[in-house]
Amino acid sequence: MKKYITLLFFGIMNVLIAAGCSSSDDNSPENPTEPETFEPVAIEKTNTTKIYMHYMPWFETNESAADKKWGYHWTMANKNPNTTDANGRREIASHYYPLIGPYHSGDKNVIENHLLLMKYAGIDGILIDWYGTFDVNDYRMVKENTEQLIAVLDKVGLEYAIVYEDRVLQNVVNAGKAISVTSAAKTDLAYMQNNYFNDANYIKINGKPLLMNFGPIVLQTPAEWTNVFNSITTKPTFLTLWDQSFEAGDNASGEYAWVYKNSTYLTNFYTNTKPKLAVAMGSAYPGFNDFYAQGGGGDAIGWTIAHNNGATLDETLSLAKNANLSYLQLITWNDFGEGTMFEPTIEFGYSYVEKVKAFAGVKSTENAFPEISKLYNLRIQKKGNAEAQQKLNQAFNYFASMQPAKAKQLLSEIK
Numbered sequence: 236m237k238k239y240i241t242l243l244f245f246g247i248m249n250v251l252i253a254a255g256c257s258s259s260d261d262n263s264p265e266n267p268t269e270p271e272t273f274e275p276v277a278i279e280k281t282n283t284t285k286i287y288m289h290y291m292p293w294f295e296t297n298e299s300a301a302d303k304k305w306g307y308h309w310t311m312a313n314k315n316p317n318t319t320d321a322n323g324r325r326e327i328a329s330h331y332y333p334l335i336g337p338y339h340s341g342d343k344n345v346i347e348n349h350l351l352l353m354k355y356a357g358i359d360g361i362l363i364d365w366y367g368t369f370d371v372n373d374y375r376m377v378k379e380n381t382e383q384l385i386a387v388l389d390k391v392g393l394e395y396a397i398v399y400e401d402r403v404l405q406n407v408v409n410a411g412k413a414i415s416v417t418s419a420a421k422t423d424l425a426y427m428q429n430n431y432f433n434d435a436n437y438i439k440i441n442g443k444p445l446l447m448n449f450g451p452i453v454l455q456t457p458a459e460w461t462n463v464f465n466s467i468t469t470k471p472t473f474l475t476l477w478d479q480s481f482e483a484g485d486n487a488s489g490e491y492a493w494v495y496k497n498s499t500y501l502t503n504f505y506t507n508t509k510p511k512l513a514v515a516m517g518s519a520y521p522g523f524n525d526f527y528a529q530g531g532g533g534d535a536i537g538w539t540i541a542h543n544n545g546a547t548l549d550e551t552l553s554l555a556k557n558a559n560l561s562y563l564q565l566i567t568w569n570d571f572g573e574g575t576m577f578e579p580t581i582e583f584g585y586s587y588v589e590k591v592k593a594f595a596g597v598k599s600t601e602n603a604f605p606e607i608s609k610l611y612n613l614r615i616q617k618k619g620n621a622e623a624q625q626k627l628n629q630a631f632n633y634f635a636s637m638q639p640a641k642a643k644q645l646l647s648e649i650k
Contacts, residue, residue: 270629273636275392280357281596284560287438287516288353288577289398289567290361292340292380293373299339306373308572309337311530324581328530329571334579335611340380343387348611349568349578350384350391351634355603356588357595360394360438362447362564366403367423371410374403389436391635396438396445397427402452416453421466428467439472440488440514440562446471447491447516450479457484472514477504480512489514494523494566494575496538498550505558516562519551519594521587524574532572542574545586552594565591579604603639609646610634623649 295306297317305316311328316337318326327337338345353361363381366374388395404416413419431437432444439445454460460483464470472488474480477500480487489512492504501518509515522542528535540547555563567575577587585604610630617623626649633642 270625270632273632273638275390275635276637277392278354278357278637279598281598282357282594284555285359285562286357286565286591286595287394287396287562288358288361288565289364289570290349290384291364291567291569292384293364293366293377294338294340294380294569295373295376296337296339299341305337306376307532311526311532311572313531327571328526328532330524330526330574331571331576331583332581333569333571333576334581334584334608341376341383343383344611344614346384346387347391347614347631348607350387350393351607351610351631352579352588352604353568354391354393354635355597355599355607355639356591357597358393358565358591360396360436361388361568362396362398364400364449365397366400367407367419368426369403369407369410369412369419369422371403371407371412385431385434389434390631392436394436394438395431395434396447397431398447398449399423399427400449400452401454402450404453417459417462420454420463424463424467428469432469432471441472443472444469445474447474448476448483450476451482455482457482457486460484460486474514474516477508489516491516491562491564492518494518494520494540497540498554501551501554505554509558514562515560516564517555517558517560518564518566519548519555520566520575521545521548521577521583522574526572526574530572536573542583545583545590548587548590552590556594579608599637599639601639603634603643606639606643606646607634610642613646613649617649 293306293308297303297305300306309316309327314326314328316325316327324332325337335345335348363384365381366377368378385395401420404419407413407419408416413422427446437444454463464486473483473486474489474491475483475487477490477492480490490508492501505517523540525536527533565577567577569576569578577591579585579588588604610627613627617627626645630642630645633639633645
C-alpha cells in the first residue's frame with residue numbers, strides 16, 4: 236500500500252509539472268513574476284455627465300524617432316530639447332512643462348501614467364486627435380501612437396473615440412497617396428470602421444459609434460460627406476465643430492464646443508445652439524496661450540485666455556454644470572503648443588485634475604495622483620530590473636481595479 240501511495244504521489248506530481256504547474260503560487264506576493272490581474276473597475280462618481288478628454292498622440296522624442304530627432308511638437312522651428320536649464324528642464328516649444336518631462340506618445344509608461352491620472356479624476360474616456368492612415372508627414376506616427384494608446388485603454392477601463400482631422404486630406408492627395416480628398420477620406424473611414432468602431436470600449440452615442448471632426452476644413456459640403464459615409468456600413472454619430480454642422484448637412488448628428496477668446500462663446504453655445512441640436516457636447520478648458528510665434532511655428536493665434544490660477548477652469552466647468560450637459564469635452568490633455576493642458580505640469584501641479592475630480596463628484600477622497608506619478612518615476616528608475624517591473628505591473632493592476640491603497644503599499648516597498 237505504501238509503495239502504491241508513493242507511486243501515486245509521484246504520478247500526480249509529474250502530471251502537474253507537465254501541465255506547467257508547481258507547488259508554489261506564482262501570484263503570491265513573495266513571487267512577483269506573475270502579477271495578479273484584475274478586471275478594471277469604474278470609479279464611483281455622482282455627476283452623470285459623460286466627461287471626455289481631448290488627447291494629442293503626436294509627441295516624439297529623440298529616442299523614439301527613426302531619425303533620432305525630437306518631434307515638431309516639442310521643437311517647433313527653433314527649440315532644442317537636448318538643451319537643459321539649471322533645473323535639468325529641457326528646452327521645449329511651450330510656456331509650460333509637463334511634470335514627467337517631454338515624452339514619446341507611444342511610450343507605454345507615459346500612456347499608463349496619463350490614463351490612470353484621468354481615471355482617478357473621474358474622466359470616462361478620451362477623444363483622440365487623429366490624422367488618418369496615410370504615410371504623409373507625421374500622420375503614420377500619430378496613428379501608431381494612437382494604437383499604443385488604445386491597447387492600454389482597455390486595461391484601465393476607459394472609452395475612446397476619434398476626432399478626425401480632415402485638414403490632412405489635401406496633403407495626402409498632394410503627396411500622390413490618393414486620387415482625391417474623398418477617396419482618401421473613404422480609406423480612413425473604412426479603417427476606423429474595421430479597427431475601432433466595433434471595439435467594446437469605443438464610445439457609442441444613440442447606439443452608434445461617435446465620430447468627431449475638427450472642422451470640417453477640406454470636406455465642406457453635405458454631398459462630399461454623404462459620398463464618404465456611403466462607403467461604410469456603420470454610419471456614426473457624427474459631430475462637427477460648433478457652428479459648422481451645416482457643412483455636413485444631414486450627415487451631422489450635432490456639434491461640439493471648443494475654446495475661443497472668452498467664455499461668452501460658450502454661453503452662446505449653451506443658450507442658443509445646444510437646444511437646436513440632437514447631440515451637443517460642451518467644453519471646459521483651463522486657458523489658452525500658444526507658443527507659435529516664440530517657437531517659429533507660424534503666426535500667433537492672436538488672442539489668449541489667461542489661466543488665472545485655475546479661475547478660468549472653474550468658470551468653464553461652472554458653465555458646463557449649469558448647462559446640464561450629457562457630454563463634456565475637456566480641452567485638452569496635452570496640447571502644450573497652445574497651452575490648454577490638463578496634464579499635470581511644473582506650473583500648475585495636479586490642480587486641474589483635482590478640479591475635474593471635484594466636478595465629476597468622485598466619491599473617493601483618497602489622493603492617488605502623486606502615487607500614480609511615483610509609479611511612472613519608478614518605471615524609469617528601475618528600467619531593466621525585471622523583478623521591480625513586475626511589482627510595478629502589479630501596482631498598475633491595483634490602480635486600474637480601484638485598489639489604490641494596495642498600489643501605494645507595493646510602491647513603498649520598491650527601493
